[in-house]
Amino acid sequence: MSIRVSAMSVLPPVRKDRIIAQLPQFFRKEAAFHTKEDFNNKVKTACQEQRTGTVGFKISKVIVVGDLAVGKTCLINRFCKDAFDKNYKATIGVDFEMERFEVMGVPFSLQLWDTAGQERFKCIASTYYRGAQVVIIAFDVNDVASLGHVRQWLEDALKENDPTAVQLFLVGTKKDLSSPAQYSQIEQDALELAQEITAEYWAVSSLTGENVKEFFFRVASLAFETNVLAELEKTGSRQIGGIVRINSTPNNVHASTKKKQPNCCQ
Ligand SMILES: Nc1nc2c(ncn2[C@@H]2O[C@H](COP(=O)(O)OP(=O)(O)OP(=O)(O)O)[C@@H](O)[C@H]2O)c(=O)[nH]1
Numbered sequence: 001m002s003i004r005v006s007a008m009s010v011l012p013p014v015r016k017d018r019i020i021a022q023l024p025q026f027f028r029k030e031a032a033f034h035t036k037e038d039f040n041n042k043v044k045t046a047c048q049e050q051r052t053g054t055v056g057f058k059i060s061k062v063i064v065v066g067d068l069a070v071g072k073t074c075l076i077n078r079f080c081k082d083a084f085d086k087n088y089k090a091t092i093g094v095d096f097e098m099e100r101f102e103v104m105g106v107p108f109s110l111q112l113w114d115t116a117g118q119e120r121f122k123c124i125a126s127t128y129y130r131g132a133q134v135v136i137i138a139f140d141v142n143d144v145a146s147l148g149h150v151r152q153w154l155e156d157a158l159k160e161n162d163p164t165a166v167q168l169f170l171v172g173t174k175k176d177l178s179s180p181a182q183y184s185q186i187e188q189d190a191l192e193l194a195q196e197i198t199a200e201y202w203a204v205s206s207l208t209g210e211n212v213k214e215f216f217f218r219v220a221s222l223a224f225e226t227n228v229l230a231e232l233e234k235t236g237s238r239q240i241g242g243i244v245r246i247n248s249t250p251n252n253v254h255a256s257t258k259k260k261q262p263n264c265c266q
Protein backbone atom coordinates (compact mmCIF):
# COMPACT_ATOMS: atom_id res chain seq x y z
CA MET A 1 0.00 0.00 0.00
CA SER A 2 1.46 3.38 -0.94
CA ILE A 3 1.23 6.36 1.35
CA ARG A 4 0.36 9.66 -0.26
CA VAL A 5 1.50 12.77 1.56
CA SER A 6 -0.15 15.87 0.25
CA ALA A 7 0.12 19.42 1.54
CA MET A 8 -3.34 19.01 2.99
CA SER A 9 -2.45 15.99 5.08
CA VAL A 10 0.65 17.56 6.67
CA LEU A 11 -1.40 19.87 8.85
CA PRO A 12 -4.05 18.51 11.19
CA PRO A 13 -7.49 20.08 10.74
CA VAL A 14 -8.16 23.38 12.48
CA ARG A 15 -9.47 22.85 16.02
CA LYS A 16 -13.25 23.04 16.28
CA ASP A 17 -12.96 25.88 18.81
CA ARG A 18 -10.92 27.98 16.38
CA ILE A 19 -13.61 28.28 13.75
CA ILE A 20 -14.92 31.81 13.23
CA ALA A 21 -18.11 32.21 11.22
CA GLN A 22 -19.23 35.65 12.35
CA LEU A 23 -17.42 38.83 13.25
CA PRO A 24 -16.83 38.88 17.03
CA GLN A 25 -17.98 42.16 18.53
CA PHE A 26 -15.84 44.89 20.06
CA PHE A 27 -15.47 45.26 23.85
CA ARG A 28 -16.14 49.00 24.14
CA LYS A 29 -17.78 51.06 21.45
CA GLU A 30 -15.71 54.15 22.37
CA ALA A 31 -12.45 52.39 21.53
CA ALA A 32 -13.14 49.85 18.79
CA PHE A 33 -11.22 49.19 15.57
CA HIS A 34 -14.61 49.52 13.90
CA THR A 35 -18.16 49.05 15.14
CA LYS A 36 -19.66 47.14 12.22
CA GLU A 37 -21.77 44.16 13.19
CA ASP A 38 -20.60 41.89 10.45
CA PHE A 39 -17.59 41.26 8.23
CA ASN A 40 -17.18 43.56 5.26
CA ASN A 41 -19.45 42.41 2.39
CA LYS A 42 -16.59 42.25 -0.09
CA VAL A 43 -14.68 40.03 2.31
CA LYS A 44 -17.68 37.76 2.83
CA THR A 45 -18.22 37.36 -0.90
CA ALA A 46 -14.53 36.73 -1.52
CA CYS A 47 -14.57 33.95 1.07
CA GLN A 48 -17.71 32.38 -0.41
CA GLU A 49 -16.21 32.47 -3.89
CA GLN A 50 -12.78 31.32 -2.65
CA ARG A 51 -11.15 34.49 -3.94
CA THR A 52 -8.99 35.23 -0.91
CA GLY A 53 -5.74 34.73 -2.83
CA THR A 54 -2.74 34.07 -0.64
CA VAL A 55 -4.37 35.08 2.67
CA GLY A 56 -5.02 31.43 3.61
CA PHE A 57 -1.34 30.58 3.22
CA LYS A 58 0.13 33.51 5.11
CA ILE A 59 0.91 33.82 8.79
CA SER A 60 0.26 37.12 10.53
CA LYS A 61 2.67 38.18 13.20
CA VAL A 62 1.27 39.47 16.48
CA ILE A 63 3.50 40.89 19.20
CA VAL A 64 2.48 41.27 22.82
CA VAL A 65 4.39 43.96 24.72
CA GLY A 66 4.01 45.71 28.08
CA ASP A 67 5.55 46.09 31.52
CA LEU A 68 7.03 43.15 33.39
CA ALA A 69 4.58 40.90 35.18
CA VAL A 70 1.45 42.51 33.73
CA GLY A 71 0.42 39.04 32.54
CA LYS A 72 1.45 38.76 28.87
CA THR A 73 2.59 35.14 29.13
CA CYS A 74 -0.49 34.17 31.14
CA LEU A 75 -2.76 35.76 28.53
CA ILE A 76 -1.19 33.76 25.70
CA ASN A 77 -1.13 30.57 27.76
CA ARG A 78 -4.78 30.91 28.73
CA PHE A 79 -5.76 31.18 25.08
CA CYS A 80 -3.35 28.70 23.50
CA LYS A 81 -3.15 26.06 26.25
CA ASP A 82 -6.14 26.89 28.44
CA ALA A 83 -3.69 26.96 31.36
CA PHE A 84 -2.89 29.43 34.12
CA ASP A 85 0.20 29.55 36.35
CA LYS A 86 -0.01 31.68 39.48
CA ASN A 87 3.78 31.69 39.88
CA TYR A 88 5.66 34.39 38.04
CA LYS A 89 8.35 33.21 35.65
CA ALA A 90 9.81 36.10 33.74
CA THR A 91 10.02 35.67 29.99
CA ILE A 92 13.63 35.83 28.92
CA GLY A 93 13.77 37.41 25.48
CA VAL A 94 10.84 36.01 23.53
CA ASP A 95 8.64 33.00 23.04
CA PHE A 96 6.04 32.28 20.41
CA GLU A 97 2.93 30.22 19.80
CA MET A 98 1.17 29.44 16.54
CA GLU A 99 -2.59 29.53 16.41
CA ARG A 100 -4.54 28.31 13.40
CA PHE A 101 -8.04 29.57 12.74
CA GLU A 102 -10.61 29.15 10.06
CA VAL A 103 -12.44 32.35 9.22
CA MET A 104 -15.53 31.96 7.05
CA GLY A 105 -14.06 28.73 5.71
CA VAL A 106 -10.61 30.17 4.95
CA PRO A 107 -7.57 29.03 6.95
CA PHE A 108 -5.79 31.82 8.79
CA SER A 109 -2.80 31.67 11.15
CA LEU A 110 -1.50 33.95 13.83
CA GLN A 111 1.99 33.76 15.22
CA LEU A 112 1.75 35.14 18.75
CA TRP A 113 5.05 36.56 20.03
CA ASP A 114 5.29 36.82 23.79
CA THR A 115 8.02 39.32 24.67
CA ALA A 116 9.90 40.13 27.86
CA GLY A 117 8.84 43.16 29.88
CA GLN A 118 11.91 43.18 32.11
CA GLU A 119 14.30 45.97 31.22
CA ARG A 120 17.36 43.70 31.06
CA PHE A 121 15.72 41.43 28.44
CA LYS A 122 14.08 44.21 26.47
CA CYS A 123 16.86 44.72 23.96
CA ILE A 124 16.79 41.05 22.94
CA ALA A 125 13.00 41.10 22.77
CA SER A 126 12.81 44.27 20.68
CA THR A 127 14.77 42.64 17.85
CA TYR A 128 11.69 40.46 17.32
CA TYR A 129 9.22 43.35 17.00
CA ARG A 130 9.79 43.75 13.25
CA GLY A 131 7.15 42.64 10.77
CA ALA A 132 4.22 42.74 13.17
CA GLN A 133 0.77 43.21 11.70
CA VAL A 134 -0.81 43.40 15.16
CA VAL A 135 0.63 45.03 18.27
CA ILE A 136 -1.00 44.18 21.60
CA ILE A 137 0.04 46.43 24.48
CA ALA A 138 -0.84 44.93 27.84
CA PHE A 139 -1.15 46.77 31.15
CA ASP A 140 -2.39 45.66 34.57
CA VAL A 141 -5.73 47.27 35.46
CA ASN A 142 -4.58 47.33 39.10
CA ASP A 143 -1.37 49.20 38.33
CA VAL A 144 -1.73 52.75 37.00
CA ALA A 145 2.01 52.97 36.31
CA SER A 146 1.76 50.13 33.78
CA LEU A 147 -0.88 52.13 31.90
CA GLY A 148 1.41 55.14 32.04
CA HIS A 149 4.14 53.18 30.26
CA VAL A 150 1.92 52.21 27.32
CA ARG A 151 3.06 55.10 25.10
CA GLN A 152 6.69 54.08 25.53
CA TRP A 153 5.89 50.49 24.55
CA LEU A 154 4.01 51.77 21.55
CA GLU A 155 6.89 53.95 20.46
CA ASP A 156 9.33 51.04 20.75
CA ALA A 157 7.06 48.69 18.80
CA LEU A 158 6.42 51.22 16.05
CA LYS A 159 10.12 51.98 15.60
CA GLU A 160 10.40 48.55 14.03
CA ASN A 161 7.17 48.64 12.04
CA ASP A 162 5.13 50.69 9.61
CA PRO A 163 2.82 52.65 11.94
CA THR A 164 0.13 52.99 9.27
CA ALA A 165 -0.03 49.23 8.71
CA VAL A 166 -0.16 48.09 12.32
CA GLN A 167 -3.41 47.13 14.07
CA LEU A 168 -3.21 48.16 17.68
CA PHE A 169 -4.88 46.72 20.77
CA LEU A 170 -4.71 47.97 24.35
CA VAL A 171 -5.46 45.22 26.84
CA GLY A 172 -6.08 45.61 30.55
CA THR A 173 -5.15 42.42 32.40
CA LYS A 174 -5.97 40.84 35.80
CA LYS A 175 -9.53 42.15 35.81
CA ASP A 176 -10.36 39.57 38.49
CA LEU A 177 -8.22 41.44 41.02
CA SER A 178 -10.05 44.76 40.84
CA SER A 179 -13.37 45.81 42.34
CA PRO A 180 -15.98 47.19 39.92
CA ALA A 181 -15.41 50.71 41.28
CA GLN A 182 -11.62 50.53 40.93
CA TYR A 183 -11.95 49.01 37.52
CA SER A 184 -14.30 51.62 36.12
CA GLN A 185 -11.95 54.36 37.26
CA ILE A 186 -8.95 52.98 35.37
CA GLU A 187 -11.14 52.10 32.40
CA GLN A 188 -11.89 55.78 31.86
CA ASP A 189 -8.18 56.55 31.53
CA ALA A 190 -7.55 53.47 29.41
CA LEU A 191 -10.38 54.34 27.01
CA GLU A 192 -9.07 57.87 26.64
CA LEU A 193 -5.58 56.62 25.90
CA ALA A 194 -6.87 53.97 23.49
CA GLN A 195 -8.70 56.68 21.54
CA GLU A 196 -5.60 58.86 21.43
CA ILE A 197 -3.38 56.12 20.09
CA THR A 198 -6.16 54.56 17.96
CA ALA A 199 -6.14 51.23 19.67
CA GLU A 200 -9.03 48.87 20.31
CA TYR A 201 -9.51 48.44 24.06
CA TRP A 202 -10.18 45.19 25.94
CA ALA A 203 -10.09 44.06 29.57
CA VAL A 204 -9.44 40.41 30.40
CA SER A 205 -8.61 37.96 33.14
CA SER A 206 -6.31 35.05 32.42
CA LEU A 207 -7.12 33.59 35.81
CA THR A 208 -10.86 33.25 35.14
CA GLY A 209 -10.56 33.30 31.34
CA GLU A 210 -12.98 36.25 31.09
CA ASN A 211 -12.87 37.76 27.57
CA VAL A 212 -9.67 35.94 26.60
CA LYS A 213 -11.11 33.87 23.75
CA GLU A 214 -13.36 36.73 22.65
CA PHE A 215 -10.35 39.02 22.50
CA PHE A 216 -8.15 36.72 20.39
CA PHE A 217 -11.06 35.90 18.09
CA ARG A 218 -11.53 39.60 17.53
CA VAL A 219 -7.79 40.04 16.81
CA ALA A 220 -7.82 37.13 14.34
CA SER A 221 -10.98 38.36 12.63
CA LEU A 222 -9.84 41.94 12.18
CA ALA A 223 -6.40 40.89 10.96
CA PHE A 224 -8.06 38.50 8.52
CA GLU A 225 -10.51 41.12 7.28
CA THR A 226 -7.70 43.61 6.70
CA ASN A 227 -5.63 41.04 4.81
CA VAL A 228 -8.47 39.98 2.54
CA LEU A 229 -9.31 43.60 1.74
CA ALA A 230 -5.65 44.27 0.91
CA GLU A 231 -5.58 41.17 -1.28
CA LEU A 232 -8.75 42.25 -3.11
CA GLU A 233 -7.26 45.67 -3.70
CA LYS A 234 -4.14 44.06 -5.17
CA THR A 235 -6.12 41.78 -7.48
CA GLY A 236 -8.40 44.70 -8.37
CA SER A 237 -5.49 46.90 -9.44
CA ARG A 238 -3.98 44.06 -11.47
CA GLN A 239 -7.29 43.70 -13.28
CA ILE A 240 -7.47 47.43 -14.00
CA GLY A 241 -3.98 47.17 -15.49
CA GLY A 242 -5.27 44.41 -17.76
CA ILE A 243 -8.24 46.49 -18.83
CA VAL A 244 -6.04 49.37 -19.92
CA ARG A 245 -3.81 47.10 -21.95
CA ILE A 246 -6.55 45.24 -23.80
CA ASN A 247 -8.55 48.43 -24.35
CA SER A 248 -11.94 46.71 -24.13
CA THR A 249 -15.48 48.07 -24.05
CA PRO A 250 -17.15 47.97 -20.60
CA ASN A 251 -19.05 44.77 -21.40
CA ASN A 252 -16.20 42.63 -22.51
CA VAL A 253 -14.00 44.21 -19.84
CA HIS A 254 -16.13 42.35 -17.37
CA ALA A 255 -15.81 39.10 -19.31
CA SER A 256 -12.05 39.39 -19.64
CA THR A 257 -11.41 40.41 -16.03
CA LYS A 258 -13.48 37.47 -14.87
CA LYS A 259 -11.25 35.14 -16.82
CA LYS A 260 -8.17 36.75 -15.35
CA GLN A 261 -9.18 36.20 -11.73
CA PRO A 262 -6.83 33.82 -9.95
CA ASN A 263 -8.38 30.53 -8.97
CA CYS A 264 -5.69 29.41 -6.60
CA CYS A 265 -8.00 27.85 -4.03
CA GLN A 266 -9.67 25.40 -6.45
N1 LIG B 1 -4.99 37.23 39.52
C1 LIG B 1 -4.41 37.23 38.33
N2 LIG B 1 -3.07 37.08 38.24
C2 LIG B 1 -2.52 37.09 37.00
C3 LIG B 1 -3.29 37.23 35.81
N3 LIG B 1 -2.47 37.21 34.77
C4 LIG B 1 -1.23 37.03 35.26
N4 LIG B 1 -1.23 36.96 36.59
C5 LIG B 1 -0.08 36.76 37.49
O1 LIG B 1 0.84 37.83 37.27
C6 LIG B 1 2.17 37.36 37.32
C7 LIG B 1 2.92 37.74 36.05
O2 LIG B 1 2.35 37.09 34.94
P1 LIG B 1 3.17 36.83 33.57
O3 LIG B 1 2.17 36.40 32.56
O4 LIG B 1 4.31 35.96 33.80
O5 LIG B 1 3.69 38.31 33.25
P2 LIG B 1 4.50 38.82 31.97
O6 LIG B 1 3.85 40.08 31.52
O7 LIG B 1 4.63 37.74 30.97
O8 LIG B 1 5.93 39.17 32.59
P3 LIG B 1 7.36 39.27 31.82
O9 LIG B 1 7.53 37.99 31.07
O10 LIG B 1 8.40 39.44 32.88
O11 LIG B 1 7.30 40.46 30.95
C8 LIG B 1 2.09 35.84 37.55
O12 LIG B 1 2.29 35.57 38.93
C9 LIG B 1 0.68 35.49 37.14
O13 LIG B 1 0.16 34.37 37.82
C10 LIG B 1 -4.71 37.38 35.96
O14 LIG B 1 -5.48 37.51 35.00
N5 LIG B 1 -5.21 37.38 37.24
Ligand SMILES: [Mg+2]
Nearest residue numbers: 072073090091
Ligand atom coordinates in the same frame (compact mmCIF):
# COMPACT_ATOMS: atom_id res chain seq x y z
MG1 LIG C 1 6.22 36.75 30.24
